[in-house]
Amino acid sequence: MSSRKFLIAGVIVLVVIAxxxxxxxxxxxxxxxxxxxKGMVYVExxxxxxxxxxxxxxxxDGKSYIRQxxxxxxxxxxxxxxxxxxVAVGNKVVSNINSKSSPAISIKDLEELGIPIKASDTLQKx
Amino acid sequence: xxxxxxxxxxxxVLSVSVILYSCGKTYVPGxxxxxxxxFVAPFQGPAxxxxxxxxxxxxxxxxxxxxYVGTGxxxxxxxxxDFYRATPSTDSSLTWAQVxxxxxxxxxxxxxxxxxGEGYVGLGLDSAINVLKDFYKYDSASNNWTAVASFPGSPxxxxxxxxxxNYGYIGTGYDGRFYYGDFWRYDPSADAWQEWTTFxxxxxxxxxxxxxxxxxxxxxxxxxxxxxxxxFYRFSPNDVPxxxxxxxxSANSWLHLNxxxxxxxxxFDDGYTDIQRSGAVAFVMTKVQSGISGTGGAKAFLxxxxxxxxxxxxxxxxDLWTTRTAFENPSVNYAVAFTLQNRGFVTTGASGxxxxxxxCEFFPDQVYNQQD
Numbered sequence: 001m002s003s004r005k006f007l008i009a010g011v012i013v014l015v016v017i018a019x020x021x022x023x024x025x026x027x028x029x030x031x032x033x034x035x036x037x038k039g040m041v042y043v044e045x046x047x048x049x050x051x052x053x054x055x056x057x058x059x060x061d062g063k064s065y066i067r068q069x070x071x072x073x074x075x076x077x078x079x080x081x082x083x084x085x086x087v088a089v090g091n092k093v094v095s096n097i098n099s100k101s102s103p104a105i106s107i108k109d110l111e112e113l114g115i116p117i118k119a120s121d122t123l124q125k126x
Numbered sequence: 127x128x129x130x131x132x133x134x135x136x137x138x139v140l141s142v143s144v145i146l147y148s149c150g151k152t153y154v155p156g157x158x159x160x161x162x163x164x165f166v167a168p169f170q171g172p173a174x175x176x177x178x179x180x181x182x183x184x185x186x187x188x189x190x191x192x193x194y195v196g197t198g199x200x201x202x203x204x205x206x207x208d209f210y211r212a213t214p215s216t217d218s219s220l221t222w223a224q225v226x227x228x229x230x231x232x233x234x235x236x237x238x239x240x241x242x243g244e245g246y247v248g249l250g251l252d253s254a255i256n257v258l259k260d261f262y263k264y265d266s267a268s269n270n271w272t273a274v275a276s277f278p279g280s281p282x283x284x285x286x287x288x289x290x291x292n293y294g295y296i297g298t299g300y301d302g303r304f305y306y307g308d309f310w311r312y313d314p315s316a317d318a319w320q321e322w323t324t325f326x327x328x329x330x331x332x333x334x335x336x337x338x339x340x341x342x343x344x345x346x347x348x349x350x351x352x353x354x355x356x357x358f359y360r361f362s363p364n365d366v367p368x369x370x371x372x373x374x375x376s377a378n379s380w381l382h383l384n385x386x387x388x389x390x391x392x393x394f395d396d397g398y399t400d401i402q403r404s405g406a407v408a409f410v411m412t413k414v415q416s417g418i419s420g421t422g423g424a425k426a427f428l429x430x431x432x433x434x435x436x437x438x439x440x441x442x443x444x445d446l447w448t449t450r451t452a453f454e455n456p457s458v459n460y461a462v463a464f465t466l467q468n469r470g471f472v473t474t475g476a477s478g479x480x481x482x483x484x485x486c487e488f489f490p491d492q493v494y495n496q497q498d
Contacts, residue, residue, distance in 0.1 A: 064221050065167045070269060072224030073208065077269045102483065104174040104208060105224060 043097050045090030053079020054071070055070065056090035058103065065103075072105045074117060088113045160416075160437070162454035163219070163491035166471065166485040170210040170222035173483040174198035175476035176205075176234035180245040182266050184289065187424065188337035188410050193464040194225065194245055194264065195231050195473060200481050203466045205232030205253045209264070212473075212485075214466045219487050226269050230260050236461070237287035239294040241314050243267055246274065246294055250283050257281040263314070278319045279310055288333035288342045290363055295322065295342060300331030305350045311363075327357040332404040332473065336426050338412075338442050340364065343426065346386060346402045348438040354402040356387040384445050394446055397453075401438050401447055406431025407463035408440075409470040415491045417441055417448070427470060427488060429453045430461055439490070451494045455484055469495040 046057045050069045058066040070077045072089070080086040092113060093103045110117055127252060147392070177198030181190035196209030207228045215221040234252030236258075248261030259281035263274045277296065285299030297309030307329035311322040324343065333347030342361040349355035362379040384390070386401040408428045415422040417439060427450065429437040435453040440446075458475025465471075473485040 060167070063157070063167075064215060066170060066222050066224075069221050070223075073227050075226045075270045102170065104171045104210075 041097070043094045045087060045094050047086050047090070049083075050079060052077050053081065054083050054086035055079050056086045056093075057099070058090060058093055060097070066099050068093075071115065073107050073110065079093065085113070085115055089115065128339050145148075152440045156249075156333065159449070159494055160451040160488060160490040161495050161498070162437075162451060162452055162498050163487045163489060164484065165498060166219040167212075167222060168485050169195060169483040170224060171196070171206065171208050171483070172200045172204075174200050174474055174480075174481040175207065175458070176235040176460040177462050177474045178238040178247055178250075179464050180240040180243060180247070180264075180289075181464050181466065182240045182243050184337070185335070186290070186340040187267070187412050187465075188288070189412070189465040189468050191239070191466065192266065193466055193471070193473050194266075195462050195464075196228060196234050197247070198474065198481070199234045201479075202254065205234055207232045211266075212295075212464075212466070212471070216471060219469075220466075220471065220485060224287075226271055228262055228264070229271050229273065230262060231256075231258070233258060235283035237277060237285050237296055237299075239287040239289040239296070241289045241292060241294055244314065246287075246289075246312065246314075248277055248280065249285055249296070255302075257283060261312075274314075275312075275317050275319060277310070279308055279321070280304070280306065280354075282306055284330075284331040284333075286333050286344055288335050288337045290337060290340050293363065295361070295363065297325050297387075298330050298333050298344065298347065299321075305329035305331055305348075309361075322363075323379045324363075325359065326382070327359050328355045330355055332431075334408045334428060334431075336408045336410050337425065338410050338424055343383075343427070343440075345408070346404065346406065348404045354404055356385045356389070356402045358383040358386055372435060386447065395451070398447060400433045400436055401428065403428075403431040403433035404435070405459040407472055407475075408459050409463040409465045409472075409488075410442075411465060411468055411470050411488075411490060413468055417490075425488070425490065428490075429472065430458045430475065431462075432459065437488075450490065453486065454496065455482075455486060458482060473494035 044059050047055055052069050055069040075117050086094045098101050137390050163318045172423025179193055179195040184190040193210050193212045197206055199205050209225045211223045211225050212220045230269045231252040233250035233252050236247055238247045243266045245264040250258045259277040261274045262271050264271050282299035287296040294312040299306045307323045307325045309325050311320050328349040330347035330349050333344055335344050345358040388395045388398050408426050410426045412424040414425045424442045425439040430453055435457040437450040438447050456477040458477050461472050463472045470488045
């Protein structure tokens, strides 16, 4: 008898916990959405390594926004040579987002960040 | 043993309650008008309008694995050559990557289509108001662009294009003086263009095209009078006999569909108040559960453009239109829409005179929710 009471009490406690957890999750989601609506976002860059070389992921509010496995703007699927290069370009993307400009990278940006650009990266191939 | 039962039961109750709580949007057949989710990862490039897009690895209904969006104009009149790839993801709806810039000049109002894993972009208007006819191929496997044969028809912008099976089709458009109704087929294997059966509707620009079941649909746009037009056609490339492709209107390749204004004596079109428009977008979803009289199936959704935020569902089987939840952001002109894995998205476009980067996804089977 007492074990049944224990079971019922346990279930009730768990249900309450489940609802509370779901409620907190919902609140968090709504907070993230309201922050997004206000233009306030948490942006981070994460270096990634793939078969192509180094790249980066940009996470906004913990969600993957950009996954850049190869050097942006130029021809070819060539990863960055080093982790530092990938992070440098990723940081440029983050600073663009934080300054309310677009997370795009120009060939000029790549040159300024010391990313080696070959002539074949932009010339039209025949 | 008893402890095991308790934990098992608790787990079951826990999962059920979590599921119940997270299902805020329950499905009620026949009553949904749909929901626009406004917080999809925004377009990665500078905010813009008059961009172009193509979807690679499409099935016969225009749904593919990745969309590429590029070119267009920003608020400072800069015309772009950059391109970005959108891939569906679960947490943010789309994940973006910046791909190789397109060769050639920055442009607006170009056309794009894809055949397999390759996209083709050409035509348009550059910053010196030159009307263009150059064409480029994007190979998604190598992230490289190459120049292909230029469009042999008159240079133009605001044309329509779609890829069906092994070919691309381009037609209609405007060059600043003339409206066009000619249609052309591009054969990637031969890198060659051929004039195809002429569009049988009014010559027009800024029309909307979508693909379903390996057929192209061309609807609305601006006609020669300068006003929006209400005629609507379906193009079946496979109904053109090989020896007749060059004869304008020779085959049953263009089927006249119901007009999109209230012109018939029947009642079905009495509510067709503002379907016709220019600079709009459309996308197809094939597994829609809700719709006209509760019938699901394959639908095209038309939204934005000159008629504002109203969204219309086109039921492909019945050739009938019905209204859906209006676009929940301010209306955008000359935006880009695409379908990825049967999910429909709208991105970029001009809201008033400002280009935007916001991206929305339409959920036709959800109840309208103004919070998201």
